[in-house]
Amino acid sequence: MTSPSTSPSTAPNVTDPSLYLDGMPHGRFAEMRETPGLVWHPYGDGGFWAVTRHDDVRSVSKNAAVFSSAVGHTNLWDLEADALEARRSLIDTDAPDHTRLRRLVARSFTPRNVRRWEDTVRRIAAELIDEFVAAGGGDWVELVAAPLPIRVILTILGVPMTDAGYLVELSNYLVEGTGDRQSIPPDAFGNTTELRLLPFNSPASHALFEYGERLGDQRRRDPRDDLVTALVQANEDGDRLSDQEYRNLFHLLVFAGNETTRTAITHGAIALADHPDQWRRVLDDRRLVAPATEEILRWSTPVMHMRRTTTEPTELAGTPIDAGQKVVMWYGSANRDDRVFDRPFDFDVGREENPHVAFGGGGPHLCLGAYLARLEIAVLLEEMARRSLLLERRTEPVRAPSNFVHGVLSVELAVATGRAAIAPPGGDSR
Amino acid sequence: MSEAVRLVVDGDRCIGAGQCELAEPELFRVDDDTAVAEVLGSGMLALDRAEVVVDRCPSGAISIEEPAAD
Ligand code: HEM
Numbered sequence: 001m002t003s004p005s006t007s008p009s010t011a012p013n014v015t016d017p018s019l020y021l022d023g024m025p026h027g028r029f030a031e032m033r034e035t036p037g038l039v040w041h042p043y044g045d046g047g048f049w050a051v052t053r054h055d056d057v058r059s060v061s062k063n064a065a066v067f068s069s070a071v072g073h074t075n076l077w078d079l080e081a082d083a084l085e086a087r088r089s090l091i092d093t094d095a096p097d098h099t100r101l102r103r104l105v106a107r108s109f110t111p112r113n114v115r116r117w118e119d120t121v122r123r124i125a126a127e128l129i130d131e132f133v134a135a136g137g138g139d140w141v142e143l144v145a146a147p148l149p150i151r152v153i154l155t156i157l158g159v160p161m162t163d164a165g166y167l168v169e170l171s172n173y174l175v176e177g178t179g180d181r182q183s184i185p186p187d188a189f190g191n192t193t194e195l196r197l198l199p200f201n202s203p204a205s206h207a208l209f210e211y212g213e214r215l216g217d218q219r220r221r222d223p224r225d226d227l228v229t230a231l232v233q234a235n236e237d238g239d240r241l242s243d244q245e246y247r248n249l250f251h252l253l254v255f256a257g258n259e260t261t262r263t264a265i266t267h268g269a270i271a272l273a274d275h276p277d278q279w280r281r282v283l284d285d286r287r288l289v290a291p292a293t294e295e296i297l298r299w300s301t302p303v304m305h306m307r308r309t310t311t312e313p314t315e316l317a318g319t320p321i322d323a324g325q326k327v328v329m330w331y332g333s334a335n336r337d338d339r340v341f342d343r344p345f346d347f348d349v350g351r352e353e354n355p356h357v358a359f360g361g362g363g364p365h366l367c368l369g370a371y372l373a374r375l376e377i378a379v380l381l382e383e384m385a386r387r388s389l390l391l392e393r394r395t396e397p398v399r400a401p402s403n404f405v406h407g408v409l410s411v412e413l414a415v416a417t418g419r420a421a422i423a424p425p426g427g428d429s430r
Numbered sequence: 431m432s433e434a435v436r437l438v439v440d441g442d443r444c445i446g447a448g449q450c451e452l453a454e455p456e457l458f459r460v461d462d463d464t465a466v467a468e469v470l471g472s473g474m475l476a477l478d479r480a481e482v483v484v485d486r487c488p489s490g491a492i493s494i495e496e497p498a499a500d
């Protein structure tokens with residue numbers, strides 16, 4: 001069943017990708033948040049229930065038995081059954097499969113284990129910032145926001161730096177696959193798989209799978225202290241990932257943290273450039289790095305929605321929902337909900353309570369990389385603060401026409417003097 | 431001051447997200463190898479803080495133990 005049996009309020013359109021060229025349609029989301037119950041949003045030849053309030057997003061996330069990730073897809077459109085099966089990974093499974101898979105990788109991403117990567121992250125962040133300053137500024141996305149997360153995840157996975165360029169290239173082709181333009185032919189990289197069976201319908205996925213398999217084979221023979229080794233080795237109970245599970249997870253790890261963290265870092269830098277008073281607060285009190293990181297996550301909301309599908313008839317916010325209907329959580333809306341956030345449209349690095357849903361609304365699918373992403377953002381802020389870097393915006397950000405990732409394709413930032421001239425990086429910078 | 435309750439972790443539901451350890455580091459530790467949280471010591475916590483941890487756990491693995499009937 002794709003349409004509701006009752007006649008609910010109809011949502012203003014928030015799925016047209018071109019809307020996002022002007023930024024998130026906050027006015028339309030506010031309208032939906034103020035409408036009692038849930039609103040029905042037409043989409044394709046069906047539609048979905050739009051969940052826009054903070055507490056409703058939390059409810060859907062936490063009730064994974066009723067709001068399934070494994071049925072249909074977690075994006076707005078459905079995948080055919082064979083495609084879903086071939087692509088299936090952590091993000092589109094339910095318990096108990098999800099619990100098993102998640103636990104096989106979770107140990108590498110616990111807060112304590114992520115802290116072991118701090119020096120690596122700091123070295124990469126410091127290098128990028130120094131290059132950015134030396135160049136006198138430039139496109140922040142290309143010079144800092146894009147390279148940081150990809151270099152970090154490749155280092156953690158154990159990909160040799162000599163191959164990093166190749167994987168960055170593959171990852172850029174995947175990004176293309178999220179739009180409607182592919183610049184490479186279906187048989188690129190020797191691909192023979194039907195594109196609809198590949199993540200992002202991209203032949204680059206085939207190449208990424210192949211690369212992951214080769215690296216996995218090597219690590220099985222010659223274990224190292226890296227994530228790929230951890231993934232291919234059995235855990236304590238003797239359980240391990242099947243070849244397809246490993247392959248899909250390797251792919252997910254290379255991709256999931258890149259576009260997202262890049263987006264947070266970009267909106268973060270823009271916000272700090274546009275609100276110099278807020279950046280001064282961080283410069284004056286480094287204890288604000290942690291709340292500033294959370295505020296950047298709330299403010300940027302890199303992933304704008306995730307979808308669930310109901311497994312049984314249910315009810316949310318007083319609206320009855322039939323079984324088999326799509327329910328879409330709009331995180332950017334929940335993160336501006338004034339029932340939860342005081343003056344939600346203010347960028348405030350000192351928020352004491354900041355229960356944003358940038359990593360999802362709780363529930364078992366809560367972002368696996370949340371601590372890693374936080375570490376990357378916080379370390380970058382620390383390295384900027386250590387250099388007393390002041391950013392100035394030179395151009396309007398060029399936004400991505402996407403209703404899914406709150407992407408910025410480029411933005412020119414300049415390095416301002418002032419405080420930077422008075423307080424050059426101390427002798428402790430690397 | 432609110433009453434103290436005992437918290438327990440259902441090891442079959444825990445996904446090792448570590449929210450419990452962040453919220454109450456004295457009380458929870460996620461095992462580095464199994465990625466399952468264990469309760470340290472008695473597991474006793476004031477009710478108001480206990481409710482916060484229960485709510486933070488993404489997989490619903492933490493619960494407040496029902497008091498024994500005696
Ligand atoms: C600022 C950066 C990031 C944001 C905003 C973000 C956001 C999200 C969101 C919204 C979800 C879905 C949550 C849900 O459905 O309830 C998710 C899941 C996921 N993220 Fe992230 N993410 C970020 C960084 C990362 C990084 C660095 C990694 C790499 C390790 C990563 C790996 C994953 C994985 C594997 C999942 C699926 C988890 C599951 O289904 O169990 N993410 N992320």
Ligand code: SF4
Pocket residue numbers: 439443444445446447448449450451458460466467486487488489490491492
């Ligand atoms: S918060 Fe819940 S899922 Fe996460 S480690 Fe603790 S008990 Fe496990």
